[in-house]
Amino acid sequence: MAAVIQTDILILGAGPAGASLALMLLQRAPALKVCLLDQSTGHGEKPGETLPPQIKDLMGPLGILEAFQREEHLPANGTSACWGSEILVENDYLYRTSAPGWRIDKQRFNRFLAAEAEKRGATLRLGVNAKYLGKTNSQFRFQLQQENDLVTFIEAAFVVDASGRKAGFATRMGAQKVRYDRLTSIWRNFRLKESCSDKSTLVESCKYGWWYSTLLSENKLVVAFMTDSDLLPEYKRLEPAWHDWLDAAPYTKQRLDHSVAVGDLEMLPAASQRLDTLFGEGWIAVGDAAATFDPLSSQGVFKAMKSGIFGAYAALDYRSGKPGALEKYGRIVQSEFEQYLEIREQFYQQEQRWPESAFWKRRRHQITLDPVSVLYAVKEPIGKNTNARQLLSWKEVDAILSICNTPCLAKDVVAAFRQNYFGYKKDRNIILGLQFLLEENLLKKVS
Numbered sequence: 375m376a377a378v379i380q381t382d383i384l385i386l387g388a389g390p391a392g393a394s395l396a397l398m399l400l401q402r403a404p405a406l407k408v409c410l411l412d413q414s415t416g417h418g419e420k421p422g423e424t425l426p427p428q429i430k431d432l433m434g435p436l437g438i439l440e441a442f443q444r445e446e447h448l449p450a451n452g453t454s455a456c457w458g459s460e461i462l463v464e465n466d467y468l469y470r471t472s473a474p475g476w477r478i479d480k481q482r483f484n485r486f487l488a489a490e491a492e493k494r495g496a497t498l499r500l501g502v503n504a505k506y507l508g509k510t511n512s513q514f515r516f517q518l519q520q521e522n523d524l525v526t527f528i529e530a531a532f533v534v535d536a537s538g539r540k541a542g543f544a545t546r547m548g549a550q551k552v553r554y555d556r557l558t559s560i561w562r563n564f565r566l567k568e569s570c571s572d573k574s575t576l577v578e579s580c581k582y583g584w585w586y587s588t589l590l591s592e593n594k595l596v597v598a599f600m601t602d603s604d605l606l607p608e609y610k611r612l613e614p615a616w617h618d619w620l621d622a623a624p625y626t627k628q629r630l631d632h633s634v635a636v637g638d639l640e641m642l643p644a645a646s647q648r649l650d651t652l653f654g655e656g657w658i659a660v661g662d663a664a665a666t667f668d669p670l671s672s673q674g675v676f677k678a679m680k681s682g683i684f685g686a687y688a689a690l691d692y693r694s695g696k697p698g699a700l701e702k703y704g705r706i707v708q709s710e711f712e713q714y715l716e717i718r719e720q721f722y723q724q725e726q727r728w729p730e731s732a733f734w735k736r737r738r739h740q741i742t743l744d745p746v747s748v749l750y751a752v753k754e755p756i757g758k759n760t761n762a763r764q765l766l767s768w769k770e771v772d773a774i775l776s777i778c779n780t781p782c783l784a785k786d787v788v789a790a791f792r793q794n795y796f797g798y799k800k801d802r803n804i805i806l807g808l809q810f811l812l813e814e815n816l817l818k819k820v821s
C-alpha cells in the first residue's frame with residue numbers, strides 16, 4: 375500500500391510566496407508540520423529580476439537577511455527610464471525611492487528561499503505533481519507523483535495555494551481569476567562580448583509596448599519586450615517583429631550592440647490578475663496565485679513574500695480558532711491590489727506619445743463621468759462582455775448592475791457599491807468601471 379504523509383499545512387508552490395510562508399510559520403510555531411512542495415525541480419531558465427531595496431525589510435523578520443547577503447546577488451542601483459519622453463532619466467525605483475536593490479538569478483533565489491525553509495524544518499519536495507483527490511473529515515487529500523513514478527499520498531488540515539498565477543488549487547476550490555490586461559513578456563538572454571559599464575536596469579517605452587533589460591552578471595543581459603498577447607503576431611513572425619520593436623527603442627537597441635543572443639525567444643504571461651475569492655474553509659491563496667502585479671512595478675517578489683508572511687499569520691490564527699482570520703487576510707490583499715491598480719494607472723498615464731497605439735490607448739483611462747448623471751441598468755443587454763473587467767470582477771459588475779436596477783446618481787452608485795458590497799474598492803476604479811459599462815451599453819444615462 376502507498377504511504378500516506380500527514381501534515382498540518384501543505385504549501386503548493388515553493389516560489390517566494392510559498393517559501394516565505396513556510397519560513398514564517400516555522401519561526402512562529404516550530405513544532406508545526408509543514409510540507410513545501412513544488413512541481414518544478416528549480417533548474418530551468420527564468421528571466422532575471424530586480425528586487426527593490428525594501429526586500430530587506432522582509433528578510434529580517436524571516437530571519438534570513440544574513441544568509442541572503444552571503445548569496446552575493448548583484449546590486450541594482452535603480453532604474454534608467456525612457457518613459458513619457460525621449461529623454462533617458464536615471465532615477466531610483468519607479469515605485470519608491472531608495473537604493474540599492476538587487477539583480478537576481480530568479481531560480482537561484484527561489485532555491486535559496488526553499489532551502490532556508492527546509493533548514494528551519496519544512497519538508498521540501500521538488501519535482502512533484504500533486505493531484506487533489508478531495509476533502510474528508512476536514513483533511514485535504516492529494517496524490518503525489520514524482521518523476522520516478524513513485525506514488526504517495528498526503529493529507530493536510532490546511533492548504534496554501536502558492537502556485538503562482540495558475541492558482542490551480544484555488545480555482546479548483548471555485549475561485550475565479552479576474553484579469554485586468556493581457557500583458558505578455560517576450561524575453562531572451564544575451565551574452566555581452568565585452569564587459570559593460572552600464573549596470574542599471576533599463577525601462578524604455580515604445581509605440582508597441584515597453585522594454586525591460588537588466589544585467590545579470592558581468593556578461594549576461596536579460597532583455598524582455600512587454601506587450602499584450604492579442605497584439606502579438608503569429609509565432610513564426612515573432613523573430614522579425616522583435617527586431618521591429620527593437621528599432622523603436624534606441625536605448626535598448628544600443629545596449630544590445632555589443633552582445634549576442636543566447637537561445638530562442640521565450641514567452642511568459644505577465645498580466646495583472648487577482649482571484650475573486652482568496653480563501654475558503656481551510657485554505658488560502660498567496661503571492662501571484664492571489665494577485666499578480668505588472669513587472670513594471672518590480673514589486674512582484676516583494677509582494678509575494680509579504681503576502682506569504684501575512685498568509686502565515688492568517689493560517690496560524692485560523693488554526694487557533696480566531697474568528698475572521700482568513701477574512702482579514704483577504705481584505706488586506708484586496709485593498710493592496712486596489713492601491714496597486716491606481717499606481718499602475720498613474721505610471722501608464724505618464725506615457726502620452728502614441729495616441730493611436732492599441733497598447734497605449736487601452737491604458738489611457740480618463741474620468742469623464744458626471745457624478746450627478748443618473749444611471750440605470752439595461753434590462754436585457756446584448757451579451758455581457760465588458761472592458762470593465764479591466765477593473766472589476768464579474769461579481770463586482772453584477773453588484774453595480776443590481777444597484778442600477780433602479781435609476782441612481784453616479785456618485786450614489788459608487789457610495790452604495792462601497793457601502794453594501796466591496797468596501798475595499800477605490801472610487802476611481804469603480805468610476806472607470808461605470809464608464810466602461812456605459813460605453814458598452816450595459817448601463818445607460820437618463821437623458
Ligand SMILES: Cc1cc2nc3c(=O)[nH]c(=O)nc-3n(C[C@H](O)[C@H](O)[C@H](O)COP(=O)(O)OP(=O)(O)OC[C@H]3O[C@@H](n4cnc5c(N)ncnc54)[C@H](O)[C@@H]3O)c2cc1C
Binds near residue numbers: 542661
Ligand atoms: C517577465 C516578468 C518579469 C518580472 N520581473 C520582476 C522583477 O524584476 N521584480 C519582481 O519583484 N518581480 C518580477 N516579476 C514578478 C515575480 O516573478 C512574481 O511576482 C513572483 O515570482 C511571485 O512569486 P510566487 O511565489 O507567488 O509565484 P512563483 O514565483 O510563480 O512561484 C510559484 C511556484 O509554484 C510552482 N507550482 C505551480 N503549480 C504548482 C502545483 N500545482 N503544485 C506545486 N507547485 C506548483 C511553480 O513551479 C513555482 O515554483 C516578473 C514577472 C514576470 C512575468
